[in-house]
Amino acid sequence: ETGVTQSPTHLIKTRGQQVTLRCSSQSGHNTVSWYQQALGQGPQFIFQYYREEENGRGNFPPRFSGLQFPNYSSELNVNALELDDSALYLCASSVKQGRDEKLFFGSGTQLSVL
Amino acid sequence: SQQGEEDPQALSIQEGENATMNCSYKTSINNLQWYRQNSGRGLVHLILIRSNEREKHSGRLRVTLDTSKKSSSLLITASRAADTASYFCATESGGYNKLIFGAGTRLAVHP
Numbered sequence: 587e588t589g590v591t592q593s594p595t596h597l598i599k600t601r602g603q604q605v606t607l608r609c610s611s612q613s614g615h616n617t618v619s620w621y622q623q624a625l626g627q628g629p630q631f632i633f634q635y636y637r638e639e640e641n642g643r644g645n646f647p648p649r650f651s652g653l654q655f656p657n658y659s660s661e662l663n664v665n666a667l668e669l670d671d672s673a674l675y676l677c678a679s680s681v682k683q684g685r686d687e688k689l690f691f692g693s694g695t696q697l698s699v700l
Numbered sequence: 701s702q703q704g705e706e707d708p709q710a711l712s713i714q715e716g717e718n719a720t721m722n723c724s725y726k727t728s729i730n731n732l733q734w735y736r737q738n739s740g741r742g743l744v745h746l747i748l749i750r751s752n753e754r755e756k757h758s759g760r761l762r763v764t765l766d767t768s769k770k771s772s773s774l775l776i777t778a779s780r781a782a783d784t785a786s787y788f789c790a791t792e793s794g795g796y797n798k799l800i801f802g803a804g805t806r807l808a809v810h811p
Contacts, residue, residue, distance in 0.1 A: 588742065619798070628788050628801030629743070642798050676742060687792075689799065691735075691742035 588612075590679050592692035600700050604665045607695045611658040611679035617641070618660045619689065620652060623674040635660060672699045706789060706805040714810050719776040721805040723789030724769075730792050732765055733799065734774050737786045746774075746787075779809045 589612040599605050611618055617636045621629035631644035635654035649665040658679070664671060674696050678689040707722045725732070731750045735743040749756045749765045749772070756763045762775040776783055786806050790799040 588744070590742070621801075626803070628790075628803050629799075631798050631800065634798060644798070674740060678743075688745050688748065689733075689743075691744070693742040694740070696740070 588690040588692065590677060590690050590692035592675075592677055592695050594695060595693070596696045596698075598698045598700060599667050601667055601669060603667050604663065605667060605697065607662045607664075607675050607677075607697070609660045609662070609677035609679075609692055611660070611677075612681075612690065613658055615658060615679035615681050615690070617680045617687075618654055618658075619678045619680070620660075620662045621676045621678065622646075623676060623694070625673070629676055632662070667699045669699050672697060706787070706802045708805060709803070710806045710808070712808045712810065713779055715779060715781055717779055717809075719779050719783070719807055719809070721774045721787050721789075721807070723772045723774070723802055725772075725789075725791045725800075725802075726770065727791075729767075732763075732772050733790045733792070734761075734763060734772075735788045735790060735801075737788065737804070739785075743788065776807075779807075781809050781811050783807060783809050 591610045593608045619634040620632040623629040632646050633643040634641045638654045651663045654660040674694045676694045678691045680687050680689050705724050733748045734746040737743045747758045749763050760777045765772045786804040788801045788804045790801045
């Protein structure tokens, strides 16, 4: 097990709604990243948070936003849901091991937008 | 956009055979990592190879990196049915650990 937990595991929403996905990282992992994985594709980087501040963003619109809390939990919020937002959303926490930084992924939240 | 492109997209082999997956990427990298994903679950880190390394081993895994060709390969020796999964390469090139994944190779190992 990676020690990273995500909730809920599955979620169904309708177009235009808002959704909040949650992630709990391992203690001491002060960096969390969120990825979107469409069916049959590799994960795509959404953004990363380090010490509760956004530390980099991929090619996603502002309706994708996040929060990171001091207790190593984090949230991904998506407003005005679109059909194309249907995907597996993965969070990953990381810690430096020497020069390398290794990601620990949660099992994901499968979001379906109808 | 996805930087890493895996080849083949799908691979079907018998238990005991070796499985080789290839990955190509476009820009200069700090390191290249391989991850495994079982059927729509989270990804598990397998191995990391730095840009100044050419080959790395971990158990039944062997990874090579050719920065001049911007390519990497993952070899799984003596495959088992439990190796059935999707395998992704991911490159890290920014100042923070933003990984860019390929589309993956779906490996099926038949008993």
